[in-house]
Amino acid sequence: METKLVKTLREAIELAGLESGMSVSFHHHLRNGDYTLNMVMDQIAEMGIRNLTLNASSLFDTHLPLEKHIRNHVVSKINTNYMSAGLGRLISEGLMEEPVDFRTHGGRPRDIALGITPIDVAFIAAPASDCAGNCSGKFGPSACGSLGYAFPDAMYAKKVIVITDHLVEYPLSGWSIPEIYVDYVVEVDAIGNPAGIVSGTTKITRDPVGLIMAETAVKVIAHSGLLKDGFSFQTGAGGASLAAARFLMDVMLRDNIKGSFASGGITGYLVDMLNAGCFRSLMDVQCFDLKAVESIRTNPNHHEISAMHYASPAAASAVVDKLDVVILGATEVDTQFNVNVHTDSSGYIMGGSGGHSDTAAGAKLAMIIAPLFRARLPIVTDRVSCISTPGKDIDVLVTQRGVAVNPKNQELLLRLKDAGLPVTEMETLKHTAEKITGTPKKAVANGRAVANVIWRDGTQIDTIRSIG
Amino acid sequence: MRRSMLFLPGNTPNIIQNGGILGADAVILDLEDAVAPTEKDSARILVRSVIRAMGFDRCEVIVRINSIDTPFWQKDLDAIIPVRPHLIMPPKTACVQDVLTVDAYITHLEEKLGMEHGSVGLIPLIETALGVENAFQIASACPRVKAIFLGGEDLTADLHCKRTKEGEEISYARCRLVCAARAAGVEVYDTPFTDVNDDEGIYTDAAKAKSLGFTGKSAISPRHVKAINEVFSPSLKDIEYAYEVMEAIRIGKEQGKGAVSLRGKMIDAPIVARAMQTIEAAEELGLGREDI
Numbered sequence: 001m002e003t004k005l006v007k008t009l010r011e012a013i014e015l016a017g018l019e020s021g022m023s024v025s026f027h028h029h030l031r032n033g034d035y036t037l038n039m040v041m042d043q044i045a046e047m048g049i050r051n052l053t054l055n056a057s058s059l060f061d062t063h064l065p066l067e068k069h070i071r072n073h074v075v076s077k078i079n080t081n082y083m084s085a086g087l088g089r090l091i092s093e094g095l096m097e098e099p100v101d102f103r104t105h106g107g108r109p110r111d112i113a114l115g116i117t118p119i120d121v122a123f124i125a126a127p128a129s130d131c132a133g134n135c136s137g138k139f140g141p142s143a144c145g146s147l148g149y150a151f152p153d154a155m156y157a158k159k160v161i162v163i164t165d166h167l168v169e170y171p172l173s174g175w176s177i178p179e180i181y182v183d184y185v186v187e188v189d190a191i192g193n194p195a196g197i198v199s200g201t202t203k204i205t206r207d208p209v210g211l212i213m214a215e216t217a218v219k220v221i222a223h224s225g226l227l228k229d230g231f232s233f234q235t236g237a238g239g240a241s242l243a244a245a246r247f248l249m250d251v252m253l254r255d256n257i258k259g260s261f262a263s264g265g266i267t268g269y270l271v272d273m274l275n276a277g278c279f280r281s282l283m284d285v286q287c288f289d290l291k292a293v294e295s296i297r298t299n300p301n302h303h304e305i306s307a308m309h310y311a312s313p314a315a316a317s318a319v320v321d322k323l324d325v326v327i328l329g330a331t332e333v334d335t336q337f338n339v340n341v342h343t344d345s346s347g348y349i350m351g352g353s354g355g356h357s358d359t360a361a362g363a364k365l366a367m368i369i370a371p372l373f374r375a376r377l378p379i380v381t382d383r384v385s386c387i388s389t390p391g392k393d394i395d396v397l398v399t400q401r402g403v404a405v406n407p408k409n410q411e412l413l414l415r416l417k418d419a420g421l422p423v424t425e426m427e428t429l430k431h432t433a434e435k436i437t438g439t440p441k442k443a444v445a446n447g448r449a450v451a452n453v454i455w456r457d458g459t460q461i462d463t464i465r466s467i468g
Numbered sequence: 469m470r471r472s473m474l475f476l477p478g479n480t481p482n483i484i485q486n487g488g489i490l491g492a493d494a495v496i497l498d499l500e501d502a503v504a505p506t507e508k509d510s511a512r513i514l515v516r517s518v519i520r521a522m523g524f525d526r527c528e529v530i531v532r533i534n535s536i537d538t539p540f541w542q543k544d545l546d547a548i549i550p551v552r553p554h555l556i557m558p559p560k561t562a563c564v565q566d567v568l569t570v571d572a573y574i575t576h577l578e579e580k581l582g583m584e585h586g587s588v589g590l591i592p593l594i595e596t597a598l599g600v601e602n603a604f605q606i607a608s609a610c611p612r613v614k615a616i617f618l619g620g621e622d623l624t625a626d627l628h629c630k631r632t633k634e635g636e637e638i639s640y641a642r643c644r645l646v647c648a649a650r651a652a653g654v655e656v657y658d659t660p661f662t663d664v665n666d667d668e669g670i671y672t673d674a675a676k677a678k679s680l681g682f683t684g685k686s687a688i689s690p691r692h693v694k695a696i697n698e699v700f701s702p703s704l705k706d707i708e709y710a711y712e713v714m715e716a717i718r719i720g721k722e723q724g725k726g727a728v729s730l731r732g733k734m735i736d737a738p739i740v741a742r743a744m745q746t747i748e749a750a751e752e753l754g755l756g757r758e759d760i
Binding site: 206208209211212373375376400401435436437 | 481482485486489490491521522689690691
């Protein structure tokens with residue numbers, strides 16, 4: 001091949017041999033600022049290609065134009081790990097004939113690698129690339145930092161098209177995905193809106209209830225027996241989780257604890273912990289803010305990792321299996337510690353597992369932080385509307401009105417009781433919440449199946465049904 | 469022990485439902501300024517229901533009713549007295565008669581409901597120049613008055629001056645109220661610090677109130693509660709000294725000494741009184757000698 005650089009997206013799609021009935025894939029590092037998926041799907045629709053399987057690591061509401069492609073049968077099947085509420089509502093209302101398959105951030109690369117969800121053409125939005133497809137998320141006007149979720153697509157798709165708005169001279173210095181996987185490169189005006197790609201800054205909550213939960217969470221970690229030299233940690237970008245990271249940093253500095261790594265989606269708060277010496281390394285599959293992007297570009301101890309390296313059960317080993325503590329969220333938790341992060345209180349899809357199930361399975365201590373009630377709805381229930389992460393993988397629930405420890409973890413239970421933490425039973429938390437809010441009537445989602453929830457090992461653990 | 473009192477708007481269920489876990493010693497459920505005239509009835513129903521159905525864990529419950537120059541205050545009391553809050557806070561209290569008017573109506577309700585007389589206390593809110601000048605009479609108006617409370621915002625409007633962070637303009641009122649309350653044998657509470665984003669300023673303001681003799685301080689933001697509690701709790705150093713004082717007194721008595729000294733200073737009656745107050749406060753907060 002003389003050059004991989006092609007003039008138009010249409011030409012690249014034609015050269016890749018995309019036909020009706022095939023499978024296309026996208027990564028989600030450009031998050032709600034992504035232009036690429038819509039740009040590609042519009043082009044595919046114009047070319048008359050139909051009945052595609054869309055495999056996207058996550059879908060955001062910027063991708064709502066997908067509705068017309070689904071109605072016009074350009075897309076007939078979706079595989080994803082997360083879906084924002086706008087698109088989720090349409091799916092819950094029965095937009096698609098075939099159910100969406102929800103996987104996890106570790107399950108997706110597993111199933112791609114094992115050929116369970118083969119990809120015919122992968123489209124990789126690259127903030128910087130050279131003409132041969134050596135590409136990276138660290139540079140350019142649309143810089144997003146890590147390209148971790150795009151690695152399995154690049155490695156296993158039959159054809160790979162890199163789409164960039166920042167074409168540099170060969171070779172790109174500091175590439176993430178090497179040219180050996182890339183078939184075609186297309187230059188476009190813009191792959192995304194920087195304002196929607198990463199936050200300027202992520203901020204800890206000022207909500208007093210969130211701060212109380214964060215303080216309690218750090219006490220749980222401090223008394224778990226895991227907070228010592230070599231400690232490893234992951235937390236999300238939610239307000240209370242970030243506050244917990246901030247408070248944890250204070251404890252680690254005070255007690256001179258030298259951790260090994262923090263992983264997952266990386267925020268400026270974890271960068272601060274790296275720079276303060278709380279951790280030796282950051283293992284970054286996705287950057288959440290500009291500070292993280294700057295850090296991954298400049299700090300050799302801030303490592304980009306692929307989705308396989310992060311969480312795939314098919315990998316020889318993965319980062320999640322080395323985790324000591326992970327802090328996770330929930331829309332609902334039930335008395336068996338099952339967690340829902342897929343649907344809202346009315347049963348509509350508004351999220352997905354992402355790395356929830358993977359980290360919960362891998363970490364020694366999987367902690368859920370959630371307020372006991374949101375507005376007038378209790379979050380502890382007899383049975384979650386949807387099992388995203390099974391209760392066997394959850395160790396503790398931290399709320400503003402007490403901490404419930406999974407009886408399977410007796411050692412933790414005793415440690416927290418000895419430390420004088422407000423340990424209580426899950427049933428008591430449920431009763432406390434319902435005493436205040438009343439027992440809500442459960443939303444009935446009893447229509448046809450609109451989504452399957454597939455655990456990281458490939459087994460289906462729940463079905464999401466249409467509302468009605 | 470009331471170190472911190474947290475105002476909670478009476479018409480916000482999502483805030484009220486967490487009122488008991490925010491660390492305050494007392495919550496003030498507000499039916500007055502935080503609630504628009506069109507929302508008074510719904511706030512009244514919410515506050516009444518939440519006290520009856522949920523409670524506030526270990527927090528004392530205070531309800532700020534509307535002032536007696538409005539058409540709302542009697543309806544407020546009709547709704548709230550049956551659920552037995554610890555204290556009622558009547559705002560804009562300017563003279564003895566204001567207190568006695570509210571006292572009489574509560575007495576009437578207590579009799580009607582078969583409640584013990586005086587079961588609900590009063591904490592008049594003093595927030596006018598006239599109220600400040602009448603502070604002692606207000607504090608000693610009737611046995612139902614358990615404490616008085618300074619409202620700095622309305623007061624500065626009445627004084628025709630600007631409210632500042634430093635609080636020089638309310639210095640006289642602060643001192644006057646502390647003196648009046650102590651003379652009447654009731655407690656006294658300071659006005660809230662209103663800059664919710666100034667995490668340092670609240671410490672300074674609370675420390676100033678404590679140094680003047682206030683029992684505690686109110687907050688309009690839950691984020692100020694921790695600072696207030698810290699400032700108004702006896703420090704471990706204070707507790708240690710208080711125990712040393714009591715020990716020196718004990719030894720002095722055993723040895724039949726008329727005068728006792730500690731660390732080179734004579735221990736007189738006020739020092740002993742303060743030491744006893746400190747130990748009492750420490751015990752109430754669960755801070756024993758083992759914490760020193």
